[in-house]
Amino acid sequence: xxxxxxxxxxxxxxxxxxxxxxxxxxxxxxxxxxxxxxxxxxxxxxxxxxxxxxxxxxxxxxxxxxxxxxxxxxxxxxxxxxxxxxxxxxxxxxxxxxxxxxxxxxxxxxxxxxxxxxxxxxxxxxxxxxxxxxxxxxxxxxxxxxxxxxxxxxxxxxxxxxxxxxxxxxxxxxxxxxxxxxxxxxxxxxxxxxxxxxxxxxxxxxxxxxxxxxxxxxxxxxxxxxxxxxxxxxxxxxxxxxxxxxxxxxxxxxxxxxxxxxxxxxxxxxxxxxxxxxxxxxxxxxxxxxxxxxxxxxxxxxxxxxxxxxxxxxxxxxxxxxxxxxxxxxxxxxxxxxxxxxxxxxxxxxxxxxxxxxxxxxxxxxxxxxxxxxxxxxxxxxxxxxxxxxxxxxxxxxxxxxxxxxxxxxxxxxxxxxxxxxxxxxxxxxxxxxxxxxxxxxxxxxxxxxxxxxxxxxxxxxxxxxxxxxxxxxxxxxxxxxxxxxxxxxxxxxxxxxxxxxxxxxxxxxxxxxxxxxxxxxxxxxxxxxxxxxxxxxxxxxxxxxxxxxxxxxxxxxxxxxxxxxxxxxxxxxxxxxxxxxxxxxxxxxxxxxxxxxxxxxxxxxxxxxxxxxxxxxxxxxxx
Numbered sequence: 274x275x276x277x278x279x280x281x282x283x284x285x286x287x288x289x290x291x292x293x294x295x296x297x298x299x300x301x302x303x304x305x306x307x308x309x310x311x312x313x314x315x316x317x318x319x320x321x322x323x324x325x326x327x328x329x330x331x332x333x334x335x336x337x338x339x340x341x342x343x344x345x346x347x348x349x350x351x352x353x354x355x356x357x358x359x360x361x362x363x364x365x366x367x368x369x370x371x372x373x374x375x376x377x378x379x380x381x382x383x384x385x386x387x388x389x390x391x392x393x394x395x396x397x398x399x400x401x402x403x404x405x406x407x408x409x410x411x412x413x414x415x416x417x418x419x420x421x422x423x424x425x426x427x428x429x430x431x432x433x434x435x436x437x438x439x440x441x442x443x444x445x446x447x448x449x450x451x452x453x454x455x456x457x458x459x460x461x462x463x464x465x466x467x468x469x470x471x472x473x474x475x476x477x478x479x480x481x482x483x484x485x486x487x488x489x490x491x492x493x494x495x496x497x498x499x500x501x502x503x504x505x506x507x508x509x510x511x512x513x514x515x516x517x518x519x520x521x522x523x524x525x526x527x528x529x530x531x532x533x534x535x536x537x538x539x540x541x542x543x544x545x546x547x548x549x550x551x552x553x554x555x556x557x558x559x560x561x562x563x564x565x566x567x568x569x570x571x572x573x574x575x576x577x578x579x580x581x582x583x584x585x586x587x588x589x590x591x592x593x594x595x596x597x598x599x600x601x602x603x604x605x606x607x608x609x610x611x612x613x614x615x616x617x618x619x620x621x622x623x624x625x626x627x628x629x630x631x632x633x634x635x636x637x638x639x640x641x642x643x644x645x646x647x648x649x650x651x652x653x654x655x656x657x658x659x660x661x662x663x664x665x666x667x668x669x670x671x672x673x674x675x676x677x678x679x680x681x682x683x684x685x686x687x688x689x690x691x692x693x694x695x696x697x698x699x700x701x702x703x704x705x706x707x708x709x710x711x712x713x714x715x716x717x718x719x720x721x722x723x724x725x726x727x728x729x730x731x732x733x734x735x736x737x738x739x740x741x742x743x744x745x746x747x748x749x750x751x752x753x754x755x756x757x758x759x760x761x762x763x764x765x766x767x768x769x770x771x772x773x774x775x776x777x778x779x780x781x782x783x784x785x786x787x788x789x790x791x792x793x794x795x796x797x798x799x800x801x802x803x804x805x806x807x808x809x810x811x812x813x814x815x816x817x818x819x820x821x822x823x824x825x826x827x828x829x830x831x832x833x834x835x836x837x838x839x840x841x842x843x844x845x846x847x848x849x850x851x852x853x854x855x856x857x858x859x860x861x862x863x864x865x866x867x868x869x870x871x872x873x874x875x876x877x878x879x880x881x882x883x884x885x886x887x888x889x890x891x892x893x894x895x896x897x
Contacts, residue, residue: 288668288822288823288829289668289670289671289823289824289825289829290670290671290674291823292667292668292671292823293670293671293674293675293719295717296716296717296720297715297716297717298716299716301713302345302712302713304446304447305340305343305345305712306709306710306712306713307446307709308340308343308439308442308443308446308712309340309343309708309709309710309711309712310705310706310708310709311442312333312336312337312339312340312435312438312439312442312708313332313333313334313336313337313340313435313704313705313707313708313728314333314701314702314704314705314706314708315705316329316332316333316336316434316435316438317329317330317332317333317701317704317732317735318701320332320333321697321701321735326735326736326737327421327422327423327736328421328423328427328428328431329431329735330419330421330732330733330735330736331366331415331419331421331428331431331432331435332431332432332434332435332438333435333704333728333732334415334432334435334729334732335359335362335412335431335432335433335434335435335436336435336436336438336439336708337707337708337711337725337728337729338358338362338408338411338436339355339358339359339435339436339439339440340439340708340711340712341711341715341721341725342354342355342358342404343355343439343443343711343712344715345460346460346464346497346500346501347460347461347464347500347501347502348443348444348460349461349501349502349503350460350500350501351440351443351444352440352444353401354400354401354404355436355439355440355443356436356440357401357402357404357405358401358404358405358407358408358436359408359432359433359436359437359440360405360433361405361406361408361409361412362405362408362409362411362412362432362436363412363429363430363432363433363436364409364412364429365388365408365409365410365411365412365413365416366412366413366415366416366425366428366429366432367416367425367426367428367429368384368388368413368416369385369412369413369414369415369416369417369418369425370416370417370424370425370428370429371425372384372385372413372417373416373417373418374425378637378638378641381417381633381637382630382633382634382637383630385410385413385414385417385629385630385633385655386626386627386629386630386633387626388409388410388413388629389410389622389625389626389627389628389629389630390622390623390625390626391622392406392407392409392410392622392625392629393406393618393621393622393623393624393625393626394613394614394618394619394621394622395409395613395618396618396621396622396625396663397612397613397615397617397618397621397622397771397774398609398612398613398618403663406625407659407660407663410625410629410655410656410659411656411659411660412432414633414652414655414656414659415652415656416428417652418636418649418650418651418652419652420649460501461498461501461502461519462519462558462559462561463559464494464497464498464500464501464502465498465501465502465519465522465523465526465558466555466556466558466559467494467497467498467555468491468494468495468498468523468526468530469526469529469551469552469554469555469558470494470551470552470555471487471490471491471493471494471495471530472491472526472529472530472533472548472551473548473551473552473555474487474490474491474548475487475488475490475491475530475533475534475537476533476536476537476543476547476548476551476580477543477545477548478537479533479536479537479539479540479541479542479543480537480540480541480542480543481542484537484540485843487537488534488537488847489812489815491530491533491534492808492809492811492812493812495526495527495530495805495808496808496809496812498523498526499523499599499600499601499805499809502519502520502523502599503599503601519558520598520599521590521591521593522554522558522587522590522591523599524590524598524599524600525583525586525587525590525591526554526587527600527801527804527805528579528582528583528586528797528801529551529580529583529584529587531579531583531801531804531850531853531854532576532577532579532580532583532854533580534847534850534851535575535576535579535850535851535853535854535855536576536577536580537847538847538848538850538851539574539576539851543570543577544570544571546568546570546571547570547571547577547580549568550567550568550569550570550584551584553565553567554567554587554591557591563591563592564588564591564592567584567587567588569581569584569585570584575854575855575857575858575859576851576854576855578858579854579857579858598798598802600798600801600802600805601802601805602802602803602805602806612774615770615774616770616773616774617770617771617772617773617774617775618774619770620770620771621770621771624662624759624760625659625662625663627759627762628658628659628661628662628755628756628759628760629655629658629659629662631658631755631759632654632655632657632658632751632752632755633654633655635654635751635755636651636652636653636654636655636748637651639651639654649738650733650741650744650745650748653744653745653748653749654748654751654752657676657748657749657752658752658755658756660672660676661673661676661752661753661756662756662759662760666718667718667820667823668820668821668823668824669756669757669760669824669825669828670757670824670825671718671823672718672756673753673756673757674719675717675718675719675722676718676719676722676749676752676753677749677750677753678719678722679718679719679720679721679722679723679725679726680722680723680726680745680746680749680750681746682719682723682726683722683723683724683725683726683727683730684726684730684742684743684745684746685742686723686727687726687727687730687731687740687742688740688742690703690727690731691730691734691740691742696734696735697734697735700731700734700735701731701735703727703728703731704728704731704732704735707724707725707727707728707731708728710724711724711725711728726745729745730742730745760828761825761827761828769821769831769832769835771817771821772814772817772818772821772832772835773832773835773884775810775813775814775817775818776814776818776835776838776839776842778810778813778814779807779810779811779813779814779839779842780842780881781810782803782806782807782809782810782811783807783811783842783845783846783849785803785806785807786800786803786804786806786807786846786849787845787846787849787870789803790849790852790853790856791852793856797857800853804846804849804850804853807846807849808846811839811842811843811846814835814839814842815836815839818832818835818836818839821835822836834880834883834884835884837880838877838880838881838884841873841876841877841880842877844873845870845873845874845877848866848869848870848873849870851866852866852870
């Protein structure tokens with residue numbers, strides 16, 4: 274198919290189907306592939322050799338789940354991204370085991386439903402919390418239903434050991450870029466370098482139609498670098514010269530990003546000389562080398578003067594390397610609880626609880642009635658429903674289609690492998706191969722499902738149970754039907770709560786940033802923190818809106834018009850950034866700046882009223 278015809282096909286497909294066919298691209302993450310090959314398979318082999326197969330199966334499942342979360346990034350960020358879900362999964366395994374052993378089917382269903390309500394609210398907090406909530410529910414279902422002779426605390430320790438082993442591999446094995454300078458820094462150095470490249474790209478795009486997309490890419494690069502540098506550490510502050518240097522290099526990029534945003538907002542092309550210095554800084558961060566002489570841009574306008582000043586400051590920061598503020602705003606426990614129990618968290622929690630509880634109830638009914646034989650894998654149904662009901666994993670119909678197709682393909686592949694592979698050594702090797710494929714398969718949900726299906730069915734057979742491809746397909750299709758029905762049921766409150774909650778947070782952050790700039794306090798560090806918060810919350814709102822737009826029309830209509838509000842907020846924050854740069858240079862705003870702010874705030878208020886968003890829109894301070 275030619276590129277032109279491929280574009281034509283994408284334009285005629287409905288959004289919900291186009292999303293299901295879309296796959297991410299990029300180089301093969303060989304380091305993650307290596308970790309995957311050394312995780313679940315070797316753990317299972319050790320368990321087989323020591324005659325502790327059941328615990329080995331639990332540890333391999335935990336390693337598989339951790340492998341799904343093993344995404345590109347820094348070691349520091351990986352500790353939180355892999356560790357928090359592992360702890361939640363171990364807790365779920367413990368609770369599920371003891372509840373499954375002590376109570377009947379009705380009480381068990383009630384407990385699992387309550388866990389679903391809690392985990393659904395947690396998922397609204399952020400990606401790491403969502404991953405923890407997923408593993409909490411999956412492990413609770415496995416603990417309640419998997420026929421394992423060991424006690425609950427032993428299973429929980431096996432789960433922690435499996436996920437912990439992958440985390441140890443993540444921290445110990447070298448990755449591309451880790452051998453440059455300090456071994457501890459791999460993703461951090463690349464992330465900070467990416468910020469300087471993104472600023473240069475934005476300068477190159479100033480005055481063109483690509484400026485908006487490049488500014489969004491700059492926001493993503495800054496978010497990624499912030500996350501890479503703000504992971505857990507033993508000390509509160511950077512504890513090595515290399516780490517302090519990276520912090521200083523990141524902090525020096527913030528005024529450069531601010532000046533570049535103001536130049537892009539102005540809509541005038543910038544000479545190539547302006548971006549040349551940024552490229553050299555990116556190389557200096559990436560290769561851990563001196564910057565050398567940096568070409569100075571013209572100083573003919575306030576934003577260009579700001580860019581020149583920021584470039585000089587960056588050169589000084591690179592030479593001195595004394596550390597710098599990461600300009601992050603930490604959320605208090607009250608903020609987290611407000612998010613979890615707010616409108617978005619409540620809608621999220623109710624839907625997850627209903628899907629998880631209904632699937633557990635149906636699975637229990639089928640299990641106890643022996644409707645299709647003595648079925649020992651009833652926990653598959655609620656565990657499958659967890660992955661299907663999570664909105665942050667993609668639009669509903671896209672998830673269902675990909676899950677069904679991937680499960681059928683994976684089950685058929687496993688049936689073929691099981692017919693020819695020796696047991697258990699052939700199945701252990703298959704688990705290792707699937708573990709290596711998990712990082713690559715995460716580019717598409719159907720491919721990931723196929724790989725995970727082969728891996729799980731291999732674990733089941735190594736555990737001594739018969740081939741279960743048919744029941745795996747049947748339960749997946751049943752889970753798909755449950756989630757489709759529940760996903761379209763009316764819920765208490767207004768639909769699209771997650772999108773509206775994200776928009777409300779973005780509006781509040783934009784308001785705080787605008788107020789700070791126009792009130793004129795000479796506190797640039799706080800201004801950069803507010804600016805980062807405004808752009809980050811806008812990016813989160815944009816992501817939620819894009820997912821909602823790819824739902825079926827019955828669901829997508831509940832968030833119609835939210836993309837226009839997000840676009841207005843982005844223009845408002847860009848304009849606020851341009852105002853900040855101009856105020857730094859001249860101390861006052863031009864009539865053009867005032868007119869832009871007034872027009873944007875007025876249009877934003879109208880759009881928000883149409884959508885029924887209750888929180889107030891930003892207002893222009895009277896001083897302006």
